[in-house]
Amino acid sequence: MNHEKIMRAIHDIFHPSLPRLAPGDDASTRRALEMLYGTGFDGVDKGFRVLDIGCGNGAQTLRLTAELGCKVTAVDHYQPYLDELDRRAKSQRRCEPGGRF
Numbered sequence: 001m002n003h004e005k006i007m008r009a010i011h012d013i014f015h016p017s018l019p020r021l022a023p024g025d026d027a028s029t030r031r032a033l034e035m036l037y038g039t040g041f042d043g044v045d046k047g048f049r050v051l052d053i054g055c056g057n058g059a060q061t062l063r064l065t066a067e068l069g070c071k072v073t074a075v076d077h078y079q080p081y082l083d084e085l086d087r088r089a090k091s092q093r094r095c096e097p098g099g100r101f
């Protein structure tokens with residue numbers, strides 16, 4: 001099987017419409033942030049920026065924007081994941097629209 005076929009199979013399995021593309025949940029994201037910033041934190045300093053590399057369809061991206069209250073730049077090399085993140089972001093009105101993040 002060549003690389004293109006493998007990637008097509010992976011993207012068929014890990015379809016953009018799935019809730020998320022890796023283990024974890026909102027509570028895990030919150031726990032990770034509390035490990036970094038302490039229990040009970042409620043946002044970061046103005047001007048703080050996050051780079052979410054390999055964001056997929058953005059389950060954690062949208063959670064980070066909600067928890068941190070700052071701009072999150074999300075990057076992925078599979079455009080359908082970014083399209084799905086853009087759709088979710090617009091529906092939640094939490095991220096800036098545009099899809100390029």
Ligand SMILES: C[S@@+](CC[C@H](N)C(=O)[O-])C[C@H]1O[C@@H](n2cnc3c(N)ncnc32)[C@H](O)[C@@H]1O
Pocket residue numbers: 020021022023024053054055056057058059060075076077078081
């Ligand atoms: C296991 S998924 C995790 C997605 C998301 N972070 C989550 O937790 O649901 C890994 C993601 O990294 C992306 N990815 C892998 N290599 C990449 C690269 N070189 N540049 C950008 N994105 C990449 C994949 O397209 C995929 O969306």
